[in-house]
Amino acid sequence: MFTEIKKHFKIYGHFLKYSIMEQLEYRANFILGIIVECTWLCTKLLYVFITQSTGALVGGYTPDEIMLYVGVFMILTALYVGLFSWNFYFFSWGVSRGELDMIMVKPVSLQFFMTTRYINISVPIPNIIGGTALIVIAWGRIGLEASIRNILFFILFLFGGMVVTYALFLIPHLSAFWTIKTQGITEISSRMWDFNNMPMQIYNKWWQRLGVFFIPVFVITNFPVMALFNNMSLLHLIWGFAVPAVMFIGIRLFWKVAISKYSSAGG
């Protein structure tokens, strides 16, 4: 088990190296990617500027708390786009053309290979820089204590958010094994990501429950921030630790069902 984990980490190191090498081969595209993402970053920063200039509370959050929230959203966006989304969008294309054939025959986890092999470098760079800057600034302005508890909870829920993101946003793409083309359903999932760009407290209770317990999209960005502000109920706290494990086991089982439907292509 340990040997297999070590092997997969080594392979992931190669994926990272090859992704950087591949993207640097096309340097104009790489630089353009960073420029385009910087413009998107500006639109995200608008939320911060507006709340800072008006002093308005959003869902009970002060402008500085919103700044921290947007920072977390940026970092999770960077991780989602950088680590997973390229791979997820390859699914439909790969399934329809039988491109999984040559990967399936390798002695390595197919789910791991298919969902992690491309790492986008250009898009996350502005988001990581921007997001980290916002978090650091907001952290200081709010006067949050840089205690081990705060940092640990923040990192744990950030990691949990990443696991939930992986599982939740992979599900629609796996429908490619049945439907081949997945634009319709994946478009819904892309829009779902935007539910994260504002605190869940702006929605009514029923929507909050739906987004936390049924389709746990609110868990992703809200929980790391709520953990820092110490305003999580016990139920949320337990769910915050449980939901990444539940989602990961769920996606693993769903993957196994989905892959059994693979029919390759061309003979």
Added chain:
Amino acid sequence: MAIIQVKDLTKNYDYYSKEQGLKNSFKNVFNRKKLIKEAVKSISFDIEKGEIVGFIGPNGAGKTTTLKMLSGIIVPTGGSAVVNGFKPWERKKQFKMNFSIVMGQKTQLNWDLPALETFYLNKHIYEINDTEFKKTLDGLTEQLDVADFIKKQVRRLSLGERMRMEFIAALLHKPKVLLLDEPTIGLDLISQRTIREFIRNYNQETGSTILLTSHYMGDIESLCKRAIIINEGVIAYDGELSHVSDTINKIKLIKVQFTEKVPKSDIEKFGVIKEYDGVSAVIEADKNGLKECSKAILDTLPVVDFNIEDIPIEEAISLMYEKGGETEE
């Protein structure tokens, strides 16, 4: 005991038919007629360790589907197969560690990077130690004569160069069973010969078992003693290749192009006309009189282009049946 055992292996695919036109596309949204294609129909065969077997048949006969089942890519509808002691579609690690597949129309190489990078990735995937990796890579690089372009981006390689790289990527872990699906498709004659010689030497040196599909009889004839012919999903023949070769080689197709229009009557005397449009023709000629026939065509007709080819495998299969049920199975 046979290293590949196939018993009543069957694969059905679901598909939908659609009539031509937009109206029928709308109809199809609400009502689709589900059809089942029986790609492989209860086939059985065994392959012994160290054998090279040619798996031949026309397009859509079920060759690639069979290879995909034997490599665990797709799950069969029925029947069983054991490859090197494993059920392929269970996709066990030990099974994958000891087999490999090369598909002429698919790649495992990273398009944007030199093939060497894929080799290093495979080193980790197949858990090959540094010494063994270097030794095997050096050996394969020398045998396939790829030292000059091993560091060149894959997308800049010719098809022949790329196929040689595919072989290295597939053989670094020294598989006991090698499945080759049209490995020479689209290659020029020199590249085809290089690949053939390599496969033959590899089999002799390692004793690996090879199942090879190819449209080129040249590949099969130069490598295999045994052939399995599959047609419309069923095994039409399993036995000595020489028997198939005799049938296929008995008749040749002469493809000629003329500089000006030639009457059909002037061509008929050379053999059976299979195709004719005035300025080109395909003539079926007996192999025994091929030399004389070719000379006469070149001497008497205004020929601008001239080619001699094998008859298609579909026709060879029909001919074998016409000769009277000579199937050994």
